[in-house]
Amino acid sequence: MAQRQIEVRSTREIILDIAKRRQRPGSGSDRTFLSTRTATMKWINLTPILSPIKWAVIGAVATRHYMPERLTKDLDVIINRADRSEARKKLINAGFVFQNELTIGGAVWLAPTKDQIDVIEGDQPWLEEALHESQSNRDQQGLPILPFRFLVLLKFQSGRVQDLADITRMLGQADDSTLDKTRQVFQSYEPEGIRDLESMITLGKLEMGKC
Numbered sequence: 001m002a003q004r005q006i007e008v009r010s011t012r013e014i015i016l017d018i019a020k021r022r023q024r025p026g027s028g029s030d031r032t033f034l035s036t037r038t039a040t041m042k043w044i045n046l047t048p049i050l051s052p053i054k055w056a057v058i059g060a061v062a063t064r065h066y067m068p069e070r071l072t073k074d075l076d077v078i079i080n081r082a083d084r085s086e087a088r089k090k091l092i093n094a095g096f097v098f099q100n101e102l103t104i105g106g107a108v109w110l111a112p113t114k115d116q117i118d119v120i121e122g123d124q125p126w127l128e129e130a131l132h133e134s135q136s137n138r139d140q141q142g143l144p145i146l147p148f149r150f151l152v153l154l155k156f157q158s159g160r161v162q163d164l165a166d167i168t169r170m171l172g173q174a175d176d177s178t179l180d181k182t183r184q185v186f187q188s189y190e191p192e193g194i195r196d197l198e199s200m201i202t203l204g205k206l207e208m209g210k211c
Helices: 002-022 059-063 081-093 127-134 148-158 161-173 176-189 191-207
Strands: 055-058 074-080 097-101 106-110 116-122
Touching: 055 059, 055 127, 059 074, 059 161, 074 081, 074 127, 081 097, 081 116, 148 161, 148 176, 148 191, 161 191, 176 191
Parallel strands: 074 116
Antiparallel strands: 055 074, 097 106, 106 116
């Protein structure tokens, strides 16, 4: 795990260094487009299936609540690892077909709708709070979305290039209150990443022409 964290941090630093050297103010997409929020792609709602287990959308589908929607082939959701056994029983009873285990914890399922659903089984110390807030943080389709500050943290810790691009764009469009709450979460759970967070905030604002 320690080696993985070092690799993620190194990758993140390289990407951010390149972006900071090359990006110019207002060099992103049209600001009207960046402010657009849609839910064009429709996904299965797991609430009737998993209830009373709390769940939240993460990944690309979650980002459409905070930035322009982008295409994706699957729905990523997160539940508490303590609910793992019960959630799997409920999914099987609802006609979901198990595909394979995820190395990060969780499993890939094929829904009756033929959608691919990645169910992450998390144990982060902030997860219970995030799942609770998600129930009142719904997108235009009505799906529960992981709150902004926790989605940024989750994607930041994954270290993937697409995740860093997503959260940089999200941060550039967030208001000061939302950014402060995100900083507080990083202070609590990812203090070594605060410098990189500030870099991504700056890059996001550059894209929006705010710097």
